Amino acid sequence: MFTSNRPLNGPPWRGRLYEILFARYTGRPGPEGTDRTARAFDIVLITAILVSVAVVMLDSVESLAAQYGRLFHGLEWFFTIGFTIEYAARLVAVQSKRRYALSFFGIVDLLSIVPTYLSVLLPGTRFLAIVRVVRVLRVFRVLKLLSYVGAFRTLGWALSVSRHYVTVFLMTVLTLVVILGSLMYLIEGPDSGFTSIPVSVYWAVVTLTTVGYGDISPQTAPGQLLAAGVMLVGYSLIAMSIGIAVLSLVAQRDKQGGRQTEIWARVCSNCDSENHDPDAHFCKRCGSMVVDIGHE
Amino acid sequence: MFTSNRPLNGPPWRGRLYEILFARYTGRPGPEGTDRTARAFDIVLITAILVSVAVVMLDSVESLAAQYGRLFHGLEWFFTIGFTIEYAARLVAVQSKRRYALSFFGIVDLLSIVPTYLSVLLPGTRFLAIVRVVRVLRVFRVLKLLSYVGAFRTLGWALSVSRHYVTVFLMTVLTLVVILGSLMYLIEGPDSGFTSIPVSVYWAVVTLTTVGYGDISPQTAPGQLLAAGVMLVGYSLIAMSIGIAVLSLVAQRDKQGGRQTEIWARVCSNCDSENHDPDAHFCKRCGSMVVDIGHE
Amino acid sequence: MFTSNRPLNGPPWRGRLYEILFARYTGRPGPEGTDRTARAFDIVLITAILVSVAVVMLDSVESLAAQYGRLFHGLEWFFTIGFTIEYAARLVAVQSKRRYALSFFGIVDLLSIVPTYLSVLLPGTRFLAIVRVVRVLRVFRVLKLLSYVGAFRTLGWALSVSRHYVTVFLMTVLTLVVILGSLMYLIEGPDSGFTSIPVSVYWAVVTLTTVGYGDISPQTAPGQLLAAGVMLVGYSLIAMSIGIAVLSLVAQRDKQGGRQTEIWARVCSNCDSENHDPDAHFCKRCGSMVVDIGHE
């Protein structure tokens, strides 16, 4: 999945910069896999991301914006400049600038800084201010570097194994809510808040997923009877769908001979190749150190 | 389950028409199982279904109906005539007209077009307009033809395996809500909205399924205590029922030696017979191509 | 669990009466296990139970009681007299009158008829009228006799296997709601509806179980933050508890070598003894026919 974007040539500080910024996936870490500088950078980065997202969020609270607007403004520029320097450093450090810039995290990195600059040109646009919350996605970059790779891969694996079930399940739910919502529109009518089919379908989603806001709820006896039926169907559907989710995961795992749990355990620290033998210390493809990224 | 309704005699275009309209389940697809015409038809059909359902839904929104009523009316007739031609073509293409007309999808196909024609004779009936949303069920016909057959069969299998548990579970829930609802009616009385036993039972369903509208909620201390108990019972019931759902599915799968996962993988493209050997390329019953309908 | 209460002596019609009233658990059914009279009685009984419960429920709706009060009154006495005759017949049919009268279903049978008679002596007591809904429990007696025994036993088995987990789980939930409710009382105070600790604990139950009425909800920022935390804890708790439920059931099933699925399959129709060999046709204890009560 991940192939290295490590600089193949250039001065040594460039390789070192890459190691710090993109950590684990490149650098041959020091003894016992601890690269102190990269780790320190990760901690600073994750703190900066969380604080800057908090600033964006709190800035939208009117009373706080009135009182601390100046502070929020200052912090916003402080973080934006910091993230800009980081973005530039990442561009310098990678081998292929284009590949980084067009990668998912490359785009997220860009979206994290552009709105602040644009807000100077186009003042007053609430939309721009909010785009900055995509910064929160950058937390995953750091998580990915830590010991959560295994868990992420399981999630991806589980999603991939059960994608057909999820599709069929969502299709069934969507069909159910269209038909049940329309039926409810017929039974209850606009007086109870079921003003149109789309609104009634919205009610059906709210009910079937057991969210149950209560902003729209049936008032007549037949409506309440149908609603009770919808709830019991939703209830059974949850049990059934979870049963099938578990079954498909267990079945797939058996089919692969439990392989999916083992694969994660050993990944090359340089080229991310997998399938290394349990006792391998070096990558059979590139000779880098093999790192244990399991869950224990 | 599905036996072919393919025309046994008649001109060749009739067989071809059947192949396009009922795809996969009949036609010997071209190389690599792609019948471009059938696929194109499926895409046109699914789009027409979704757009026509959207039109029915949006037409029920008063503000949109006032503004775009004329457009909706036009589109409605356009789709109705299209679906009518399709229905006629299906009738022509199949061997047994009666069997198609009385099949589930045959009835759905008819219900998709009749209301529009009836609306000319009986204007102003909201009921007729809404019957048309059954069109959404036709999406499943197309899905069935694509690669979701396996997932559908698992769902059917799981429902069939656990139908006794689902019955007992629903019986338990229904008994609980009748008794708890009556108890609540006794404790809270009409002042808190528990105006009758049926309404209180409705409240119990809303609470036990964790939907929780809040349109009726206990106001007295004993009522809130009982309600808290109901919620905890509902909570435990969900965990227990899912546990049993998983157990029964896993147990049944073990009993069948994991067979249910393999069967789906190979189905005859003509007669839908199953149980073909993993290396079979042609159906042992009718000699048609065996298609892989698995989930990978 | 169930040992026979079949009359050991007396005229033959008494044994026959027992067979009809208590079906399956006694009578040697006719060929292929169908006793037409017993089956017909079961259907009449289950209909009478459901209709009489419906009458009790509908009688509590003021508008219906005003209109159909006379009809409801008549039906109520009709069913009460019918159930009284049935109760007397059961007393006559069993070997030990005391054992039946003190059994769970014996008490339910009595509670189904006594309130109507008492209502003549003590008119106007709403409480008595509602006790009659316990009749709904009698449906389970009939279900038990049909093919749901297997599913009921699994439920009982699952509850027994996981009772320690359920206890610990409920203890954890109760401790959480007491502490979180108190904290919320401190943070939000009476102005947001958190008028006392018990009310706040009630709110915590409503939130943790994801019911979410919305009758009490946090209004201040710290309160909403804590509430969001409570919801995420509740969410994780559900996933965790279901995971453990499944694990404990699977573990216990493995320990018993899958025995719990097999046991249900073969039960003596007379003495309810279990553990018969798969090919046994007659009970090894009493020589009665062995009946297959499995789930397929």
Place this chain on the structure above:
Amino acid sequence: MFTSNRPLNGPPWRGRLYEILFARYTGRPGPEGTDRTARAFDIVLITAILVSVAVVMLDSVESLAAQYGRLFHGLEWFFTIGFTIEYAARLVAVQSKRRYALSFFGIVDLLSIVPTYLSVLLPGTRFLAIVRVVRVLRVFRVLKLLSYVGAFRTLGWALSVSRHYVTVFLMTVLTLVVILGSLMYLIEGPDSGFTSIPVSVYWAVVTLTTVGYGDISPQTAPGQLLAAGVMLVGYSLIAMSIGIAVLSLVAQRDKQGGRQTEIWARVCSNCDSENHDPDAHFCKRCGSMVVDIGHE
């Protein structure tokens, strides 16, 4: 995990006191593991805890406080003095006073009595009164001594096995609610109650966890469409996360060869060492009796 804090020297009554107060984890119980005095003490203690917590809770209800304030006050001091004597006794009984005082339950024991004494010095502080509900945690101490150790250890084991998944899952949920909440703030705006990003994020948590208070709910069509999407995502996320929870627990259990179920069954009554052979009657480390703490 637990190593003994049993007094190594001193008069015999001190060892006996320790046995009664800390039961099971120390004392060599009498024949068949029943130490009548310790058991009686446990029952008195658990009753005192529950009654004292109930008093704290009921005292917060204004109407009850006005009527029974004097009784509550008396009971409060009665329990506080009782718990103080118990705390002193525990301090006397243990080998290392410091270790007990700084242990989790040592701090809980102290927090259970201090607020009442402080309330004399600092009258009228609602905060102090509420701290006393931490007493409810002391129930777990007694539970731990009874037959629930096995269930507690499974819970701990399950939490430890799936902690990476729980972290990733909560991270995903948190990221989702930040982004979806911000989007909703943009779409709905302050008129529908989405007054700021933090409030909108709070709404997203309420919706994604299917709590659904309904205090804030979308009013516009695009908002309701997005909300319906959020609900379906939340719904799928629950199914997926439970599937993964089960899978990880089953996988880990297989890896350990079902060991985690066996370990619990045999624990030394003195030193809490584990891994005793199934037929061992005495601890291989300290020679004390091995106690069966399983779940049957």
